[in-house]
Amino acid sequence: MIPTPLCQPAKRLSAILCAAGLALVLAGPAVAQVTAFKQSVAVASYGNDEIGAFYRDRNYAPLWTGQGPEQTARRAALIEALSSADLHGLPQGRYDVDALMRRMAAARTARDLGEVEVALSREFVRFARDIQTGLLTPASVDGGIVRTVERQSPDTYLRGLAEGPARDYIRGLPPRSQQYRTLLKEKLRLEALIATGGWGAKAPGGKYEPGDAGTGVVALRDRLIRMGYLQRSASPRYDSAMESAVRDFQAAHGLAEDGVAGSGTLEEINRQAGDRLKSVIVALERERWLPRDRGDRHVLVNLADFSSRIVDDGRVTFRTRSVIGKNTSDRRSPEFSDEMEHMVINPSWFVPRSIATKEYLPKLRANPNAVSHLVITDSRGRRVNRGAVDFSQFSARSFPFSMRQPPGQRNALGLVKFMFPNKYNIYLHDTPEKNLFAYEVRAFSHGCIRLAEPFEFAYALLSRQEEDPKAFFHRVLNSGQETRVDLDVHVPVHIDYRTAVAGTRGEVEYRRDVYGRDGRIWSALSAAGVVLPSVQG
Structure with missing residues (x-):
């Protein structure tokens, strides 16, 4: 406004x-x-x-x-x-x-x-x-x-x-979105806070947990009070109130909610208000990049939050943890918008050529029977007899074969994938590696988005076209056959990256800049003349 x-x-x-x-x-x-x-x-x-x-x-x-x-x-x-x-x-x-x-x-x-x-x-x-x-x-x-x-x-x-x-x-x-309005309010709040000295002294490094006492605990207490997570107190102990405050802080910053102020939590608690203001200003710019009409129903993936959501008429109706691309130059998940057209239940995994040549070809050179869970086919789709091929003669450029993993419990895509065809070959899918969702930072994939609750995600998508979406899904799943299920109405998908994002109660939550993208955006904005207040803390 x-x-x-x-x-x-x-x-x-x-x-x-x-x-x-x-x-x-x-x-x-x-x-x-x-x-x-x-x-x-x-x-x-x-x-x-x-x-x-x-x-x-x-x-x-x-x-x-x-x-x-x-x-x-x-x-x-x-x-x-x-x-x-x-x-x-x-x-x-x-x-x-x-x-x-x-x-x-x-x-x-x-x-x-x-x-x-x-x-x-x-x-x-x-x-x-x-x-x-x-x-x-x-x-x-x-x-x-x-x-x-x-x-x-x-x-x-x-x-x-x-x-x-x-x-x-x-x-x-x-932008007329609630996200943009909430970010504007947070920007004004942080600027006023910075003008009065920010959040005060930082808490000393180390680890603080229930039962601890001392000057470090007092410094942590005072900073949590200034940040609004703890009521004013003179207690020198890490009591239940401080434990609850730390949990609230962790929840608002995408951290493991264990109530212990370890090194990771302290690093986030000690960030300056100016750092958070940078995230908000970057998020405002990012909000301007998104389509104004995002769809009454749409899927929103926040890479920095390792989460995927379904949003209906501005309200989040489904949310699940996600695994995103590993933080390397060739695996980071890209940001773009597209439309989800269908899902594939019991999918095959067609190995991308980059993976086949960079990861699997060296193994085949050493042992033609390596990666035996994959089917190797020629240009006409015929299965290749591994024993009749000298894989050492091929380079990454000359490798003439394709590789595919048939449907099954151990398939790299799990039991369902969600397709919005795009030139980046990115989609959402299940995974057999369920243990990865327990990690706080979940950047492990080759670029695609893995879902912790893919079946429930499928039920939610099918709810608009099937009377009993769960029964329909499992009937197809139990057939064991690779099956494409079209969505009657395509669903926009927005893969985004926000280190500052409006929460469900109108507050702004913060996430770590796992890919360093927001840092680069801030540098570009700063070079263009965007400035911060001079007093920080």
Whole structure:
């Protein structure tokens, strides 16, 4: 939401443009002034075909620099929006309001006014794009963020502004999601907190658990009080109240909820408020990258939270723990949106070529009977007799075979996979390695998303099309046959990565930056001019 404008900038701007308009009236014949204005707009918009086309289509009628009430309202709405860009985590210096004001004040001729007209349009379009769909280009920051951002054209923004009340149109540009609103509130809260010294002194390193006492426990107690997890107390002991506070903190930060302040928990407790503010500002930018229409029903995977959810009409109706891609250059799970079309019950695993050549070919060279659970086939799909092949003659490039694991309990995909066909070969699936879900950090896969409760996930998806989804699923499963089950209505899937995310009660929760992606986004935002308050703790 754009805040209420300060009266002074609007009054200054109105006075400047009124004075400029009066100067133009006195300067010469009206027809000559109009012609000079049109020529100036045409020249100033050179290099931006869409802005130029917008003005040609309206016969160069001014959008900003006329003296009518609509133009006055547009100027005021733009100035107030640019002046409050930092409220949304955008760099205030990117929109030089003072320079615009000086330029308007200096306008004395129709040509000057035409240049100001286009300057205002350019600045408006840049701001509109930044606040609606993001300041950065995701893939240029991190190659794993392969999300396609739905950018609007300059013409779309200018026509939208021209068609209705300017202030309402500009206020409608930022994301309208509850997530975005909650993040904005958290940003303001953290900025106020930082201005008053943050969360105070850090707790000393070590390990603290119920029954402990001493100066370290007192420091931990004081920090938890400042953070809002513990009521004020003078107790020097790690009592039940502190244990409960630590558990609450762990739950809000994706940590194992054991009530013990070990090294991992202390590391998160001791993070500065400024670090959390960076996460919030990055999350605001990320929210701008997501599609505005995410689907009444959609699947949301938060890689940083190691979780997958089904969201119905804005409410989470199913949630399960997930395993994501290992934190190596060739295995990190990418971020993108697509549509889930079907599931496969009792799936085969068709081994990706990269895995077949990098992991399995060296084993076959050493022993042709290695990885015997996999079927090797030739280009025509015929099973290969391993004993008749000299695998040592093949390189990763020349390996001519395909590899497949038949359906079964030990299949790498488990007993069901959920497909949203994409060029990255990423999907959601079951796994026989159930022990991995007990880990706090669950980055183990080759890139696909493994689900802790895949059957329940399937029931939830099928609930919209089957009277008894559980019975239907198990009837197909018990057949032992590989079976494709189409979804009557495709379900959007959004694979995202959030280290700051709104919780179910309207609070913001935090997660570790397991891939370092949010750190890279923050660096790019900082390079673009986003700054933090100077006092932290």
